[in-house]
Amino acid sequence: MRKILWVVLGITGVFLLGGYAFRYSILRWIEHRLEAEVPPPPLPWDAIIVLSGRPFERSLKAAELYPLYPLATLVALGRAWNEDLLAIGMPSAKECEFTTLALQSLCVPPERILVSCEGTSTYEEIQHIRRLCRERNWHRIVIVSSASHGKRIERLARRFLTPEGIVWGIAAANPLRYRRGLWWHSEAGILTILEESLKHWYYDWKGYY
DSSP states (O other), X not given: OHHHHHHHHHHHHHHHHHHHHTHHHHHHHHHHTTSOOOOOOSSOOSEEEEOSSSHHHHHHHHHHHGGGOTTSEEEEEOOOBOHHHHHTTOSOOBHXXXXXXXXXXXXXXXXXXXXXXXXXSHHHHHHHHHHHHHHHTOOXXXXXXXXXXXXXXXHHHHHHTGGGTOEEEEEEEOOSSSOTTOGGXXXXXXXXXXXXXXXXXXXXXXXXX
C-alpha cells in the first residue's frame, strides 16, 4: 500500500513539475484554442460584419479591412443596452450605435454602414447574419470580432452559414485591454479568457454547435 502511495505521489510530482516547466506554453495553448482558424475569404466581399461588444476594438479591425474593398457593406450588430449610459440620459446606448460611432470616427463613410440592432448573444447574432445574407443575397462575408471569440463564432458559422452556401471567414481584432500571448499578465486578460472558455462550454452544453 505504501509503495502505491509513493508511486501516486511521484507521478503527481512529475505532472506538477512538468506543468510548471511548460506553464507558458500551456497558457498560450489555452488562448490559441479559443481563436479562429478560418481567415477572411478572398475578395470581393459582400459585407464586413462587426459583432457587438468592445466596439472600438472590433471597429479598428473593420476599418482596417474596409479600404481593401470599399464596396462592401459594414454591418454594426447588437441590441443590448448599456445601463450606465441610459442612467445619464445618453441618446446612444445600444451596442450597434457604439459600433456605428466608432466606425465613423475611423473614417468609414456613413452610407457604407448598415446599423442592424439585433442580437444580444453570439448565437442570436449568427442567426441574424444568416437572415441578412438571405435577404440581401450576400454570399461572401467577413465576421469581425475579438481574437478570443473566434472559435465560438467559427463553430456556429459552420453549422448555420456554411449550409446556406455562404463563404465566410473571421478577422480577429487585437485586444486593447491586454497583450495577446500574455493574457495572464493582467486581470482583464484572465477575465476575458475565463469568460470565453465558460461560454464555449455553455454553448456545447446547450447544443448550439
